[in-house]
Amino acid sequence: MNCNRNLYSFSALCLFVLPLHAQQHLKLWYHEPAENWEETLPLGNGRLGMTPDGNATHETIVLNDITLWSGAVQDANNYDAHKSLPKIRQLILEGKNDEAQNLVNTNFVCLGPGSGGARWGKFQTLGSLHLDQYYGENTAIEIKNYKRTLDLQEAIATSTYTVNDVHYQKEYFSSFDDDVNVIRLTADQPQMLNLQIALRRPEKFTVKTTDQELSMYGQLDNGIDGKGMQYEARVRVQLKDGVLSNTDTSLVIQNASEVILFLAAATDFRQRDYKREVREVLDAAYQKPYVLQKKKHTQNFSKLFGRVKLDLGQGRETEWSTRQRLDNYYEGYADDVSLPALFFQFGRYLSISSTRIGLLPPNLQGLWAKEINTPWNGDYHLDVNVQMNHWPLGVANLSELNLPLVDLVKGLVEPGKKTAKAYYNAQGWIAHVITNVWGFTEPGESANWGASNAGSGWLCNNLWEHYEYTQDMDYLKDIYPVLKGSALFYNDALVKDPKTGWVVTSPSVSPENSFYLPNGNQASISMGPTIDNQIVRELFSNVITASKLLGIDHDFRSVLEEKLPMVPPPGVVSKDGRIQEWLEDYKEVDPEHRHISHLYGLYPAALITPYKTPELAEASKKTLEVRGDDGPGWAIAYKQLFWARLHDGNRAFKLFKEILKPTLRTDINYGSGGGVYYNMLAAGPPFQIDGNFGATAGIGEMLLQSHDGFIDLLPALPDAWKSYGNVQGLKAKGNVTVDLKWKNGKVVHYKLRSPETKTVQVKVNGKLKKIKTQKI
Numbered sequence: 001m002n003c004n005r006n007l008y009s010f011s012a013l014c015l016f017v018l019p020l021h022a023q024q025h026l027k028l029w030y031h032e033p034a035e036n037w038e039e040t041l042p043l044g045n046g047r048l049g050m051t052p053d054g055n056a057t058h059e060t061i062v063l064n065d066i067t068l069w070s071g072a073v074q075d076a077n078n079y080d081a082h083k084s085l086p087k088i089r090q091l092i093l094e095g096k097n098d099e100a101q102n103l104v105n106t107n108f109v110c111l112g113p114g115s116g117g118a119r120w121g122k123f124q125t126l127g128s129l130h131l132d133q134y135y136g137e138n139t140a141i142e143i144k145n146y147k148r149t150l151d152l153q154e155a156i157a158t159s160t161y162t163v164n165d166v167h168y169q170k171e172y173f174s175s176f177d178d179d180v181n182v183i184r185l186t187a188d189q190p191q192m193l194n195l196q197i198a199l200r201r202p203e204k205f206t207v208k209t210t211d212q213e214l215s216m217y218g219q220l221d222n223g224i225d226g227k228g229m230q231y232e233a234r235v236r237v238q239l240k241d242g243v244l245s246n247t248d249t250s251l252v253i254q255n256a257s258e259v260i261l262f263l264a265a266a267t268d269f270r271q272r273d274y275k276r277e278v279r280e281v282l283d284a285a286y287q288k289p290y291v292l293q294k295k296k297h298t299q300n301f302s303k304l305f306g307r308v309k310l311d312l313g314q315g316r317e318t319e320w321s322t323r324q325r326l327d328n329y330y331e332g333y334a335d336d337v338s339l340p341a342l343f344f345q346f347g348r349y350l351s352i353s354s355t356r357i358g359l360l361p362p363n364l365q366g367l368w369a370k371e372i373n374t375p376w377n378g379d380y381h382l383d384v385n386v387q388m389n390h391w392p393l394g395v396a397n398l399s400e401l402n403l404p405l406v407d408l409v410k411g412l413v414e415p416g417k418k419t420a421k422a423y424y425n426a427q428g429w430i431a432h433v434i435t436n437v438w439g440f441t442e443p444g445e446s447a448n449w450g451a452s453n454a455g456s457g458w459l460c461n462n463l464w465e466h467y468e469y470t471q472d473m474d475y476l477k478d479i480y481p482v483l484k485g486s487a488l489f490y491n492d493a494l495v496k497d498p499k500t501g502w503v504v505t506s507p508s509v510s511p512e513n514s515f516y517l518p519n520g521n522q523a524s525i526s527m528g529p530t531i532d533n534q535i536v537r538e539l540f541s542n543v544i545t546a547s548k549l550l551g552i553d554h555d556f557r558s559v560l561e562e563k564l565p566m567v568p569p570p571g572v573v574s575k576d577g578r579i580q581e582w583l584e585d586y587k588e589v590d591p592e593h594r595h596i597s598h599l600y601g602l603y604p605a606a607l608i609t610p611y612k613t614p615e616l617a618e619a620s621k622k623t624l625e626v627r628g629d630d631g632p633g634w635a636i637a638y639k640q641l642f643w644a645r646l647h648d649g650n651r652a653f654k655l656f657k658e659i660l661k662p663t664l665r666t667d668i669n670y671g672s673g674g675g676v677y678y679n680m681l682a683a684g685p686p687f688q689i690d691g692n693f694g695a696t697a698g699i700g701e702m703l704l705q706s707h708d709g710f711i712d713l714l715p716a717l718p719d720a721w722k723s724y725g726n727v728q729g730l731k732a733k734g735n736v737t738v739d740l741k742w743k744n745g746k747v748v749h750y751k752l753r754s755p756e757t758k759t760v761q762v763k764v765n766g767k768l769k770k771i772k773t774q775k776i
């Protein structure tokens, strides 16, 4: 059957449907409760989250609220910084980057302790819910038939087990219906449920019981007068049979046949009447039948989750627990082909669970943090991490989940204008390397990482990509001032490099990397690091395109059009054939450094592609070879994406396998050793969710690319997935929905749909052709 022809006849001819085996079993499951937090299963409704450990006797369920942050708004701008700018720039021009760096450290960083201060704040745990269960007189109980699961299609976790021949079940979900966490305990014999329920927190909490409810209240430190963000969590239970009583700090349940526990929580972030909200959602949830709550929860969740199906064939999903699968996969059982599909869908599940339109984007740990001192404050790093958190959203058909990031970025514009003036005496807005929910845009507290100019421009890439996927003109109009403000900044702040004549940022750094100067000293501060050049080029082009599409801002467009040819090319090839990381061909201090920022042009931007810039693509390969395949989880994921863009499916797959390497390490790692925990959350280590999102985007890029002006089907298919595959509902840029089936590495069926029929270019089995999309 020849399926390679015009889509209309093609679809009719290819009516056979390959079974979606793996779709039936999108579950993480275990034979044992979680021994440590990194094995617990994450649940979340975009605001509230919980991670139950599934313990049958003393269960700990860590709780989260995406808005719970200490710290406060601050102005840490050094308004005299711009006075040092000419000197810093001059020193860099003279090759005295080390001296320039000293000056940046004294005069050109943020005022105060920056991210090390209490005012900066931390995303932190809401606390923990404890279920201490009793099983009769027998102190030494035996737990049999234990199983713990997380069903990705339902967004429900369970733990089931038998004690004294009674079968117990706990079911947990963070409801997408009423905004509460729900836990239901049942037993298959009446009146067998006995438990005590408590709420705790490492600090800043008081607990009380009133009217048979348990509540916890606290106020976090704002770094000023201690009167920071307030929160409340409240637990109410519904019993079938049994007796409910309480101590001062806990609820006690005896001889119940069924217990449904509702936990509502909220914070006063953005001045909400959070206590009223807590009472209202609790009342609403309490009145609704459990089956209805559960049904509506899954229905709402499925509206997003159900858009994409990925089947790479049957693996070991029912035979081996997730823990066994991960152990075996890394040892070479690549035939467990449904594991990558599970990981991909887990990434989509995590996106839906960890952010909500109107609230905040997923932070370094998404929505899930177990402690007060969350690594790196659980904040938003702008030199790859928060951007990576959003990379799968386009291709994985969840584009609207970019909107919380868009809101965060909009919130940076006003403070970023002050920073642009204070440091660069420039118009527009800038954000540097880190931000928080309080709108921090100043440079970080140390020159070697804090002075990067890339943050705001890189964020604009995410904003632009959302437009590219959705083609939403209202959205483009809405974000145009943000993009323009960022371009205004770079346009003002670029300086001419007398050697090349190019216009470049100064001072800046190539994220977190450093180099040797000819005098042997190390420095990070430079002018025109490659990533900045690529970001400026991409941003200026996007603003030009946007202003044309919107028919506005002709004058500013002309300014950018004039400037663009003076911006350095997307890459300069070094003496040894790599993409140069800096304007000068410096020797880097750490050749295997985790950041590979100078390949920004390869991904997420499309400035370097094997089609458009084959030489730069070759130099990118060489760059990656020298950097090596190891690193923190996010860095491995980034390399997977790069190799996918370079159309080397097997190498991308090798990196993907590296990400799936099980680890138990939780120390802060800057070097090699990334992987996943047994709950499949990515490990830097420690837990950092960007690795999940990066690898999810990586799988998408292996199957579908659309950045080169055409839709490329299976651009980087690894041998391991060649025999069979079936994916439905991926998105290509241009708002095209793509269904795709393949056998023996060849596309055997595909379908392209869009809101309005249009002609697109598609590359199928090596041939470029024009195809009309079907109307959705």
Ligand code: FUC
Binding pocket: 364, 376, 381, 385, 512, 594, 595, 632, 634, 669, 670, 684, 688
């Ligand atoms: C960047 C990375 C680190 C870590 C941190 C949160 O600074 O260099 O590896 O991911 O963000």
